[in-house]
Amino acid sequence: MLHPADPAFAALLAARLPPGRVRTPEPRHLEEPRGRWHGQGGCLALPRSTAEVATIVAACAAARVGIVPWGGGTGLVGGQVAGPGPAPVILSLERMTAVRGIWPAENVLIVEAGATLADVQAAAEGAGRRFPLSLASEGSATIGGNLATNAGGTAVLRYGNARDLCLGVEAVLADGSVLHGLKRLRKDNTGYDLRHLLIGSEGTLGIITAAALRLVPPPAAEGAALMVVPGPAAALDLLALAQGRLAGLVTGFELMHRTGLEFLAQTMPDIRQPFAVPPEWFVLVDLGLPEGLDPAAALEGLYAAAAEQGLVGDGLIASSAAQRSAFWALREAIPLANRKVGAVSSHDISLPLSAIAGFIPRATAALAELGDWRINCFGHLGDGNLHFNVFPAPGRTRAAHDHQRAAVMACVYDLVHAMGGSISAEHGVGRLKAGDLERYGDPARLAAMRAIKAALDPCGILNPGAVLRNAGGDICEG
Known part of the structure; x- marks a missing residue:
């Protein structure tokens, strides 16, 4: 069972850190862009170094206080806002923005997780290189958040997802220990690749504090x-x-x-x-x-x-x-x-390329049986990622259809699943899709994910409720 980050815990945390590191959360730390979820936080932690992150995580582990990592706040599935339960520590890396090194000849840059994607792009450009991850939110989204969600974007067709652009990570694990994985190597077959386990885990297995990123020469x-x-x-x-x-x-x-x-x-x-x-x-x-x-x-x-x-x-x-x-x-x-305009339900999905042309009319027809809608379907066709978003008819508001939102979502996801697709292509699972993951996920895969979560975060303090609902904590009971 987790405990809240109450004033007594906030005072304890502040005593272990330099001044100004612990404060009351601002409204921006409790919101998500679509307004579907309003979070909570007992206190806000603003570390300036990996050592300070480790101190925060160790204190939370000892007191069994949850931690919600916060990057740029641009996530669309509620991974950065806490749900019901004991108020957690909101851990923001917005003060950890340093470029630790850049090696143009190697096409490598090492940067702290709080740097925005735009800042990383600018640093690469200053060295005559390019970091090719590209998102509409790149001015606010941070590298830590990009890696935590394995962000996609508009250049996946050529350069891959965030995972494909990362050579190594530094991260703080659930007990406060630091994983030193910032190697600039293309080949390193020395056991389990924990980098890829942490990338895409949405802060549920560790807090990424820095990353070694792959750069490319810009096209002529x-x-x-x-x-x-x-x-x-x-x-x-x-x-x-x-x-x-x-x-x-x-x-x-x-x-x-x-x-x-x-x-x-x-x-x-x-x-x-x-x-x-x-x-x-x-x-x-x-x-x-x-x-x-x-x-x-x-x-x-x-x-x-x-x-x-x-x-x-x-x-x-x-x-x-x-x-x-x-x-x-x-x-x-x-x-x-x-x-x-205000969507009734937004769907970040992926499908096999050959299934896309059939999916769109089938999904449109299935939704027509539920009501009168406008559908805006767009996305990264080169990698099979569609944003299939459902809007009210002209003159109506999304609030008038809130009672249908679950049915609309199930209609779309049922068809995506039946056609061999994924209910989350590039936005992640967060809290908004944790129930959908349970519904559509492969049982063996879900069991393996829960086992990994229990092994790396036995008290369930890392982003509780995100990705896997009710995961972790059993080992710490009693």
Whole structure:
């Protein structure tokens, strides 16, 4: 059983740390972006070093006080906000932002977990390199949070998830011991790879305090195009054509629907619409090319070949870096417009690529049996990740459909599961999807996850209630 981080514990913690490290949580530490969950916290801990994190965790372990790690607060599944129960310590790494070292010739950077993704990108750029993880929230999201959720983003097709861009981690385990894993090695077969166990565990197995990240040389030239397609099936054929013609050079391939443009026109009219008449479906193709290749010419060739096969209609090829940025700004504004409209239920899902074209009409038809909806389906088609979000009909609010939210979510997830997909592609499980994980997860996998949690966090103090409900604590009872 966990105990609360009450004033007496907060005073004890403050006495073990330098001044200013323990205070009352601010509202931003108790909220999540979609407003679905309001958390609680007995006190806020703001360490400035890994040693101070270890002191905090050790104190919490001894007193059986829960810890909720907080990065940039941008998570969309409630992993950073505590649920019901004893009020925990909110552990924020926002003061741990140092770049500890950068080795351009090795394509490696070591940085503390509280640094924002944008700051890491800037540090890499300053060394003539690039850290290719790219998210709409990169100005606020932190590297620790990116790794804890194994963040995806827009460049997964070429560079992989956050997991693929991490060579090693430093982390504080549940007893306060420090895992020193910041090796800059590509090969290290010396037993279990604890780095990959911690990445994606959402702070339930350890607190990542620093990471060794993989950098890449920036492409010599980049380009982008918007291409209108007849539908998702044609978009997938266009993706295959692009990868065949430009093997390894396609950085992003985003699918978007007319509803996204309509939401932008409704809520963010200052954003310039790319088409006079919004198409039903269109894609954003992004390339990064080596010296000697022209992105515009490559995209023109792709468009011509696709048109011969009936895969594209209208199209726009960026004529400058500014126009390419405008294409991406349009794509990254869609989630913001969604938030302004207010979804009844948002779904971050992944499917086998060949199942996507069939899933979309099947899910739309199944939802129509529950009511009248607007569906904004968009996402990272290149890696099978869709954001399939359900909105109320015009003139209605999401509050009017709150009683249907569970049924809408079950309708979508049941079909995703039946078609061999995942109910969480890049946002994680957090607290909002912990029950869904129990429902759809493989029993053997869930049992193994619980065994790992019990072994590494026997008192269940690390992010209690996230990912696995009611996990840990039995060994410490009595």
